[in-house]
Amino acid sequence: MQGHGYAQPVQQPPHPAALVLLRVLFVAIGFFTIGFMAWTMLLRLAIVTRKSLDWGLFVAVLAADVLSIVLLGSEPGDEIHTTGGYLGLTLLLGTLVAAMAYYLAADVRHFQRLRETFRAQQPMGAAYGYPRPSSPYTATTVPSSPVVPTVPQSPHTPPPMPHTPPPGPPMATPPQRPAPARIDQVRAELDELSDYLRKHDGHHEGNHEGGR
Template sequence: MQGHGYAAPPPRRPSTGVLVLLRVIFVAVPILSIGFLAWVAPLRAAIVTRKRGDWWVFAGSLAVLGISFALLSTDNTDDFSTPKGNAGMIILLLNAAACVAYYLYADIHHHRPYPTGHPVPPASGMNYGYPQPPSPYAATLPQTPVAPIPAPAPGTPVPPPPPHRPAPARIDQVRAELDELSDYLRQHPGHTDGNHEGGR
């Protein structure tokens, strides 16, 4: 009988140095572009986590950026000094700050290591009872059987029980002493009624 086999292994967590470098880059891009490229950070978070909520945040950042551009396009001054220009710049900078904060939250939450003693969520596609690739967290988790052993069908021969492991030396010594005592009691019964049953 064939099972499903191994599913695709879950993506490995990048090293801490790579994660820090990527976070620095995706935080610097929105800030250095004065918010014009703020959408890059939530796009990265959505690609990494593949969650629907992160894609909605990315779409929301594009919508806010569009509103900001609409306000800035109505300002004909060089320094955006009109109320609409000021509002557009404020919205642009607030959008950049919100995108950076959300990106850091989503990326840190996605790549956080699992605490010791908590079960690791199974990779998608893994079925209960089928072999699974070793997990880097397996050493910290208690080992449990995958499935119960089925009872044999009626009429099938039952395999003999596994041989008992040898008894420790102390038990052998006590057993030998009891045998000697039993032999002694057989040879010297303490009963006078003539009922000698070997001390048993």
């Protein structure tokens, strides 16, 4: 079974400034020709909308302009004196006013609806400022930056403490050697003590011999 396929893409409507310029141009053509070319507005509208109603109105306005020209041309002089002349002038001006009002209203409504349809067919990313694809069947690929995974942390988990080495046994300090001055002093004291003992021993031996 075959599907219905893709819908016909809607073309982007012209710029609003260009549309305003065209409306002013066609209205000016009908106004400055006093309605003799009012049919140009309906012709342009029928080409844009491609509706049977607008084509029918174009034919009706064109027929009314031709009839007005015939009635006005049947006047014998330059001024209007007959009923046919007044009828032709009234038909000409009435057709001009009606054509201008319908043309402006229908043209504005058509392009407003076209713009809304065009926006509805655009991807969701276009509403947030991303570049629009050139065609509804193709889309540009937006490179995404790599996402770095994050580990969720509990609000009550304390921050990790810096690593400190465990305390070890105290290092033995090397023995301090006595200073040379201290050694000389001890040696001198020992010499004095030796002399004293030597003298004391000699004196004691002399007294012992004399007593005998």
